[in-house]
Amino acid sequence: MRHMEPKGSEAHAVLTQLRRGTLEYCVLAHLDRGPSYGQDIARALGGDDILFGSEGTLYPLLTRLRRRRWVDTTWQESPTGPPRRYHALTDEGRDALRSFVAVWEPFRTGVDHLMKGIA
Amino acid sequence: MRTVPPLVAAYLADLDRRLSGADPAERADIVDSVREHIDVALDELEHDPTGDDVRRVLADLGTVDDVVAAWSPDTPPLPTVRRSLTDSPVGVVLVALGGLALGLVLAPVSLVLLAIPAAALVLAIVSSVGWVRRGTHWKSWRTTFVLTVPVLLVTGFVTVALTAVYSSSESVGGDPQPIVSVPSTP
Numbered sequence A: 001m002r003h004m005e006p007k008g009s010e011a012h013a014v015l016t017q018l019r020r021g022t023l024e025y026c027v028l029a030h031l032d033r034g035p036s037y038g039q040d041i042a043r044a045l046g047g048d049d050i051l052f053g054s055e056g057t058l059y060p061l062l063t064r065l066r067r068r069r070w071v072d073t074t075w076q077e078s079p080t081g082p083p084r085r086y087h088a089l090t091d092e093g094r095d096a097l098r099s100f101v102a103v104w105e106p107f108r109t110g111v112d113h114l115m116k117g118i119a
Numbered sequence B: 001m002r003t004v005p006p007l008v009a010a011y012l013a014d015l016d017r018r019l020s021g022a023d024p025a026e027r028a029d030i031v032d033s034v035r036e037h038i039d040v041a042l043d044e045l046e047h048d049p050t051g052d053d054v055r056r057v058l059a060d061l062g063t064v065d066d067v068v069a070a071w072s073p074d075t076p077p078l079p080t081v082r083r084s085l086t087d088s089p090v091g092v093v094l095v096a097l098g099g100l101a102l103g104l105v106l107a108p109v110s111l112v113l114l115a116i117p118a119a120a121l122v123l124a125i126v127s128s129v130g131w132v133r134r135g136t137h138w139k140s141w142r143t144t145f146v147l148t149v150p151v152l153l154v155t156g157f158v159t160v161a162l163t164a165v166y167s168s169s170e171s172v173g174g175d176p177q178p179i180v181s182v183p184s185t186p
Helices: A009-031 A038-045 A055-067 A091-115 B006-018 B024-043 B051-061 B064-071 B089-110 B115-133 B138-173
Strands: A071-078 A081-089
Touching: A009 A038, A009 A055, A009 A071, A009 A081, A009 A091, A038 A055, A038 A081, A038 B024, A055 A071, A055 A081, A055 B024, A055 B051, A055 B064, A081 A091, A081 B024, B006 B024, B006 B051, B006 B064, B024 B051, B024 B064, B089 B115, B089 B138, B115 B138
Parallel strands: none
Antiparallel strands: A071 A081
C-alpha cells in the first residue's frame, strides 16, 4: 500500500520531526537484513513518501551513522555498473537498533492509546 | 566513461558549497555518496540519459536544501523567544493595575494577616533579583515584580496607616476601662 505524505505545513513539520527521531533506526533495521548500497536503501525506505521526503536525505544520515560507528562502509564491484559503497551494520549499530526496538514498542503503544479516537 | 550532465554538475557543486560548514571528510563523503547515487540511477536506465531522465533523478534526490537540512538535524533548534505580558508598556500598566486591584482586595485582611505585606516584600525582592540576573525565566520574574510591587504598596500603606490611626486613638483615649457594675453594699 502506498501512503502519500500528508498535506499542509503543520503536517509536514510533524512528519519532519518524527523522521528525525526514527529514520536512522529504520535504516539500521534495513541493514539488519544484510549489507546494502545507497540506492537499494533509498528504494526500500522511500517506497512510500512517509519515511523519506527525498532520497538525497539518506546520505547525510548514512554519514552520521558512520560517524557513530553504527555502520561500516566498504566498496564493492558491481556486475552491472560502477563500484558501489555497501553499508553494513556494526555490533554497536545492532545494539543501538535493539535499544530502539525495546523503547519503540511501549512508546508506540502509549501514543496509539492516547491518540485513539481523535479525528 | 559518461560525461557528467551540466545539471548534475551544478547540483553537486551547489551541494558542496552549501556544506562548506561541515567537517571536510563528511562533506566529501556526502557529496561523493550523492554523486554515486546519481551515477547508479543513470546507469540503471541502460540508455544514454536524456535531460528529462536527469531531471527526474535529481527530483527524486530532492533539493539541495533538503539534503543540507538532513545533514544537520542534530543542531539544537534556536531557543524560542517567549512572549511575556510585560514585553510592552501597555502590558506593564495592565499587570500593575492587576497588582493594584489585588492589593485592594488583600488590604482589609492585611491588617490581621501581617504576613501578606511581608510576603509581598520578600517576593518583590526575590523577583527583582531574578529579573536583574537575566536568567532563563527573567521575563517571568519581571512580571512577578510588576505585579507584586502594587500589592506591597497598597497592603503596606493600609497596614501602616491603620496601625498608626489605631495607636493614636489609644494614646488619646487611654486604655479603655471595663465597665463593671459595683453592687451596692447593704
